Amino acid sequence: MPPLTAMARRRVRTWAAAVATGVFVVVVAAASAAAAAGVEEKLMVDMTLVPGAASTGAVCLDGSPPAYHLHQGSGAGARGWLLQFEGGGWCNDARSCAQRARMSLGSSSLMNKLEVFSGLLSNDPAMNPDFYNWNRVKIRYCDGGSFAGDSEFRNGSSVIYMRGQRIWDAIITDLFLKGLAKAEKVLLSGCSAGGLATFFHCDDLEERLRGVATVKCMSDAGFFLDVDDISGHSTVRSFFNGVVDFQGVQKNLNKNCSDSTVKSYQCFFPQYALRSMRAPYFILNSAYDVYQFFQNFVPPSSDPRGQWSRCKAALSACSSSQIATLQGLRSAMLMALKPFEGESKVGMFINSCFSHCQSESQDTWFAPNSPRLHDKAIAKLVGDWYFERGAAQEVDCPYPCDSTCHNIIPSN
Numbered sequence: 001m002p003p004l005t006a007m008a009r010r011r012v013r014t015w016a017a018a019v020a021t022g023v024f025v026v027v028v029a030a031a032s033a034a035a036a037a038g039v040e041e042k043l044m045v046d047m048t049l050v051p052g053a054a055s056t057g058a059v060c061l062d063g064s065p066p067a068y069h070l071h072q073g074s075g076a077g078a079r080g081w082l083l084q085f086e087g088g089g090w091c092n093d094a095r096s097c098a099q100r101a102r103m104s105l106g107s108s109s110l111m112n113k114l115e116v117f118s119g120l121l122s123n124d125p126a127m128n129p130d131f132y133n134w135n136r137v138k139i140r141y142c143d144g145g146s147f148a149g150d151s152e153f154r155n156g157s158s159v160i161y162m163r164g165q166r167i168w169d170a171i172i173t174d175l176f177l178k179g180l181a182k183a184e185k186v187l188l189s190g191c192s193a194g195g196l197a198t199f200f201h202c203d204d205l206e207e208r209l210r211g212v213a214t215v216k217c218m219s220d221a222g223f224f225l226d227v228d229d230i231s232g233h234s235t236v237r238s239f240f241n242g243v244v245d246f247q248g249v250q251k252n253l254n255k256n257c258s259d260s261t262v263k264s265y266q267c268f269f270p271q272y273a274l275r276s277m278r279a280p281y282f283i284l285n286s287a288y289d290v291y292q293f294f295q296n297f298v299p300p301s302s303d304p305r306g307q308w309s310r311c312k313a314a315l316s317a318c319s320s321s322q323i324a325t326l327q328g329l330r331s332a333m334l335m336a337l338k339p340f341e342g343e344s345k346v347g348m349f350i351n352s353c354f355s356h357c358q359s360e361s362q363d364t365w366f367a368p369n370s371p372r373l374h375d376k377a378i379a380k381l382v383g384d385w386y387f388e389r390g391a392a393q394e395v396d397c398p399y400p401c402d403s404t405c406h407n408i409i410p411s412n
Contacts (some may be wrong), residue, residue, distance in 0.1 A: 047113045057161070061091075061160055068175075075133050076133065081136075082121070083188050084139065086141040088141050092239055092246050094155065105141060105144065111140055118362045118365075119362050120360065127366055139190075145249055148252050150164070190218075198218065199219065199270045203278050203279055205279075218281070218359070221358070223285045230297065236295075240269065249265075249268065274346075280347075286351055287330035287333045289355070290409065313409070313410075314409065348393040349381050350396060351402060353405035355406060370404070373395075
């Protein structure tokens, strides 16, 4: 991979700042996107507020209405629908949810009214060959619970609304009126916390459209692992348990999963939820996902002396023992996916990059220099899986074997 530009290095500093504050927003690759896309024209899509959502209690953390962006399909794709959940972390207590309520991740009043549609949301057949002419929807994220909670917290006159499940219901109801009810093919997708949301709503959407449409789902960087951190503590398990409890998620988790696990919060983890799901699924994930590396596997609490700081800033600064430790993260990912190897309904693109979310950015989704496994770009493998054109499970060799990676952490 060539040396990173100044803009790419700023992306690393953004990740470092996110680690310090505990608030993660997906960072979109920018430096190489411009080079890969050449003179690409940006598709900007207006925001739609869901009418009447407040009457059903379907509101963001601050009480504002939920929102989405819709770019209508055309021609042969007019009966195809691609729904993409926005990502952006979670909140698991009153303090963190109150903080989010004052951000775009908790209030539609603070969201950008226009969103760039690129990658799998692009309308250019050269950049998104299989889905460019479908109806494409970006569902905005403002509940902090991967669209799965149904609770509220009151402190005097102030109220925090955790209504992710109601937001999902309200948006789908509105989209049904706009043509989703007559869809023939549907792909429900999402990035990061939005990728996690697909595990909670995939079977629900398939049931709503059963007998009408083919419904399949894809998680991009949403396969969050139930894994101990390097100090032996269950950092992510404790955090997700807090999200489930505080946001009232339990009643909305997959019942088949909940009935088969000792603790229902386990069904917030995809490795358990996927076992109980009916609809076909595609897992797009890096085996060294940067969010999971920074926050779950080597969180600040597990590294009080900052021995991992240099490694997190540049892969070349990682010691051989640190790289060996990170191979453990890959091993945990592959072990969690092993039960689904060879299943025709489950597709996989698991590359050995230090990245997070690869479907929304044009340079990683489909471009001349985009990541590849056995010479297949992500867009090509996803299309092969959805349209059943051939085998659709690809797993990379261990780091540092893959020269096609677009790493968030610089390698030199």
